[in-house]
Amino acid sequence: MTETVRTWRHIPQRYNLTGSKCLQCGNVFFPSRIICPECRRKGKLEDLKFSGRGKIHSYSVINTPTDEFKDIAPYVVAIVELEEGAKITSQIVDCDPDSIEIGDEVEMVFRKVREEGEDGVISYGFKFKPKT
Numbered sequence: 626m627t628e629t630v631r632t633w634r635h636i637p638q639r640y641n642l643t644g645s646k647c648l649q650c651g652n653v654f655f656p657s658r659i660i661c662p663e664c665r666r667k668g669k670l671e672d673l674k675f676s677g678r679g680k681i682h683s684y685s686v687i688n689t690p691t692d693e694f695k696d697i698a699p700y701v702v703a704i705v706e707l708e709e710g711a712k713i714t715s716q717i718v719d720c721d722p723d724s725i726e727i728g729d730e731v732e733m734v735f736r737k738v739r740e741e742g743e744d745g746v747i748s749y750g751f752k753f754k755p756k757t
């Protein structure tokens with residue numbers, strides 16, 4: 626029980642969808658960077674909290690996953706282009722894999738990633754689902 630509570634308490638720090646934006650060139654990075662690869666020392670990076678909205682840049686349907694994920698197959702893994710400009714690889718949930726198309730609008734959701742052992746330690750992370 627204490628483990629579950631502790632996991633929950635860490636969610637805001639661990640799973641806020643934040644990256645960096647370079648104020649010099651406007652490039653957006655995820656995960657966060659310390660140095661802009663374009664501007665190097667002239668760059669000025671600032672934390673950026675993403676809206677969680679984006680669209681599907683490319684995707685693949687996973688039919689034969691590892692054992693850990695076999696219960697949810699087939700599922701979709703996509704590269705999502707966030708509206709701020711960065712790209713993220715994520716599972717797409719709550720969708721029919723046959724109906725996904727490039728360019729579909731998606732939004733971020735928090736989902737259980739896995740549950741471990743009898744203590745019920747639950748890990749959460751961000752995923753995306755089709756925008757309704």
Ligand code: ZN
Nearest residue numbers: 647650661664
């Ligand atoms: Zn830059």
